[in-house]
Amino acid sequence: MSRLIKLHPLAACLAVTLPVLADEPVLNLPSTAVTDSRDPQRVDLATPTDAGSRLNLSALDTPASISSITASQIEQRNNLTVQDAVTRSPGITFIGNPGDGGTGLSARGFTGHGSVMTLFDGARLYTGAGTQTFPVDPWMVEQIDVIRGPASVLYGEGATGAVINVIPKKPWVGEVRNHLRLGYGSWDRQQLGLDSGGSLSERLSYRLTLNQQAGNGWVDRTDSRSLALSAAVRFDASEDLSFTLAHERGDAQPANYYGTPLIDGHYRNSLRKKNYNIRNDVQRYHDEWTRLTTDWTLTDHVSASNQLYYIKSRRHWRNAENYSWDAAREQLERQSYLQIRHNQEQIGDRQTFSFDHQLFGLPSRTLIGAEYNKVRFNVDSNRPYDDLGADYIDPWQPAAGWFHSNSPTRAQTLSTTHTFALFAENRLQLSERLSLVTGVRRDQNHIERDNLVDASRSDRSLQGGNWRAGLVFAVTDDLSLYGQYSTSEDGVDNLISLAPSQMHYHLTKARQTELGLKQRFWDGRGEWTLAAFHIVKNKLLVADPISHEAQQAGQQTSDGLEASVELALGQRWQLSANAALVRAKFNDFDELVDGTPQSRAGNRPANVPRRTANLWLSKSFGQQVEAGIGARYVDERYADTANSQSAPGYTVVDANIGWQLLPDVRLGLQLNNLFDRAYVASVFSGEQWVMGTPRSYFATVDYTF
Structure with a gap:
């Protein structure tokens, strides 16, 4: 049945001495205000961004593979989630499922939240038990910055594959303007969105976004609903000092679908829309972020920024998650x-100071900072669980059933994690064309874990240190050649949810060598990038062949190429394309199978495709009509480290059209999976595939006033 949406109320590789200030161009922190919400933001290789450095460098000046995705690009390319948007950039693929909040990603051969970090407005939410549930709604997003490859020198452990920084919409100075969206589509999908902002007075500006969605789902019994709210107020105390208070909230009950089971190891299309979960299933996420940001220009050469933040997440699952085929019974066992x-x-705080100065008589920019976080993570569950006997169901006519377990849900663990970091970055202009970009970071983590079942306690301190150095040679003003060496660290599992048996292990170590080219051409109407990388990750957990206990002796390597091109062609054609090739493998890795160590050396890690590609082509017809079509390609992926089970590759085509009916009214139509391809979006297990959405439409009406 259709549900009416109810609108909630809106109410030292750097300078070892203090830098000597000189009359060089001032380094100002990027402003959080924009001038006009109607002007589409354009980000190219020459645009200063925080994607690969806090030094406010452009992509041409940064020795790393980075990209930025704007709000207009997200909307133009039919992206329903942040993950949809990110996976249209080079080499990033989706591997999410309900267990990780539907937000898992793979990058450069490394997978999951333990190696691909997500930030919100530069702040990191520490992932617990592999799950992160915010942000997912792109309506509140101004821009998404992606830095590929090890980035622990910027953000700490857990960033070997990539870092995704989701930047919310900010207050702007100017006339108050509003954007209202109404949407309706397949399976009774509904949307009500509001985006409002502008100046309330000479010194006070605001931004408010609200997006509420609901739908019945393309799989049986997968109703969903969500609310995303973002509110920010900026006070400009003076030309040199500003304060921004922001609060974001997400409430979600996503489609509770754990995948389609395989029958004798084979996919059956007739089961594509069947739901094998229980009738009283639960999947609810509640997230809140509150931030106070202070930007202060102390002098013409010194700036400071502070962000104080509080993050809260509440999550609840109640499901039957696994469905395996019993050939003898010809039924599924739930x-x-x-x-x-x-x-x-x-709760956390990040303080930075930025300097423009001379170092060894050369122009230099330096940033130094410190960051502190305290994280409390509590888990209640019914583990270890007893399913109360076998539950067999007909694959073609599955009985919904009810949740039943012999194991009571009770308080399990409570962990408190303290993290403290010191970091610094520097850009030194060695000559008119050559610059050196360096960074260093030192982390201290202390974890205290209480077992609330047997009252035992464990604690551990883990130290980490990372650095990077890169050279950028400006062949011309629009062509850069770069090379960098960087290091990174990941935990053997998420830090805040480490089990006692994992606490004595050290952080894994990774190092990367990367070379690349970036160029703007045709007077800025075109640009292309090319990057080649080699990553080695050590201290993976492997099974000791004698004691069968895990030890840190394994190694994984990853080599690859990434390329992208952006073109503004004649006759108002726009082309965006990228491709990536990754060869990842275990060099030394043993895992226990029924108590026996099995070597996985030479195998490809699970959920890592070798080839990916994206294409989007759009055309404007005068000032009133714009149409676009795009394709996403993901190669075959293995479902296990033994490489015995795999999910097939796929290509999915999307399209849209927009019509500016009136100056303030725009009509839109999105068509997703245009050719109704049955494809595997991600692998939940070797016996269950999370299938992608069938062909669907979504119509919108946008009114600005």
């Missing part, structure tokens, strides 16, 4: 009756 609650709180 298993893993799990109930889990997460209660997570994080």
Whole structure:
């Protein structure tokens, strides 16, 4: 049945001495205000960004593979989630499922939240038990910055594959303007969105976004609903000092679909829309972020920024998660009756100082900073769980059933994690064409874990240190050649949810060598990038062949190429294309199978495709009509480290058209999976595939006033 949407109320590789200030161009922190919400933001290789450095460098000046995705690009390319948007950039693929909040990603051969970090407005939410549930709604997003490859020198452990920084919409100075969207589409999908902002007075400006969605789902019994709210107020105390208070909230009940089971190892299209979960399933996420940001220009050469933030997440699952085929019975056995609650709180502060100065008589920019976080993570669950006997169901006519378990849900663990970091970056202009970009970071982590079942306690301190150095040679003003060496660290699991048996392990170590080219041409109407990388990650957990206990002796390598091109062609054609080739493998990796070590050396890690590609082509017809079509390609991926099970590759085509009916009214139509391709979006297990959405439409009306 259709549900009416109810609108909630809106109410030292750097300078070892203090830098000597000189009359060089001032380094100002990027402003959080924009001038006009109607002007589409354009980000190219020459645009200063925080994607690959806090030094406010452009992509041409940064020795790393980075990209930025604007709000207009997200909307133009039919991206329903942040993950949809990110995976249209080079080499990033989606591997999410309900267990990780539907937000998991793979980059450069490394997978999951332990190696691909997500930030919100530069702040990191520490992932617990592999799950992160915010942000997912692109309506509140101004821009998404992606830095590929190890970035622990910028953001700490857990960033070997990539870092995704989601930047919310900011207040702007100017006339108050509003954007209202109404949308309706396949399976009763509904949207009501509002975006409002502008100046309230000479010194006070604001931004408010609200997006509420609901739908019945393309899989049986997968109703969903969500609310995303973002509110920010900026006070300009003076020309040199500003304060921004922001609060974001997300409430979500996503489609509770754990995948389509394989029958004798084979996919059956007749099961594509069947739901094998229980009738009283639960999947609810509540997230809140509150931030106070202070930007201060102390002098013409010194700037400071501080961000104080509080993050809260509440999550609840109650499901039967696994469905395996019993050939003898010719039925599915429904298993893993799990109930889990997460209660997570994080408070943190990040302080930075930026300097323009002379170093060894050369122009230089330096940033130094410190960051502190305290994270409390509480888990209630029914682990270890007893399913209360076998539950067999007909694959073609599955009985919904009810949640049942012999194991009570109870408080399990409470961990408190303290993290403290010191970091610094520098850009030294060695000559008119050559610059050196360096960075260093030192992390201290202390974890205290209480077992609330047996009252035992464990604690561990983990130290980390990372650095990078890169050279950028400006062949011309629009062509840069770069090379960099960087290091990174990941935990053997998420830091805030390490089990006692994992606490004595050290952080894994990774190092990367990267070379690349970036160029703007045709007077800025075209640009292309090319990057080649080699990553080695050590200290993976492997099984000791004698004791069968895990030890840190494994190694994984990843080599690859990434290329992208952006073209503004004649006759108002726009082309965006990228491709990536990754060869990742375990060099030394043993895992226990039924108590026996099995070598996986030479195998490809699970959920890592070798080839990916994206294409989007759009055309404007005068000032009133714009149409676009795009394709996304993902190669075959293995579902396990043994490389015995795999999911087929796919190509999915999307299209849209927009019509400016009146100066303030725009009509839009999005068509996703145009050719109704049955494809595997991600692999939940070797016996369950999370299938992609069938062909669908979504119509919108946008009114600006």
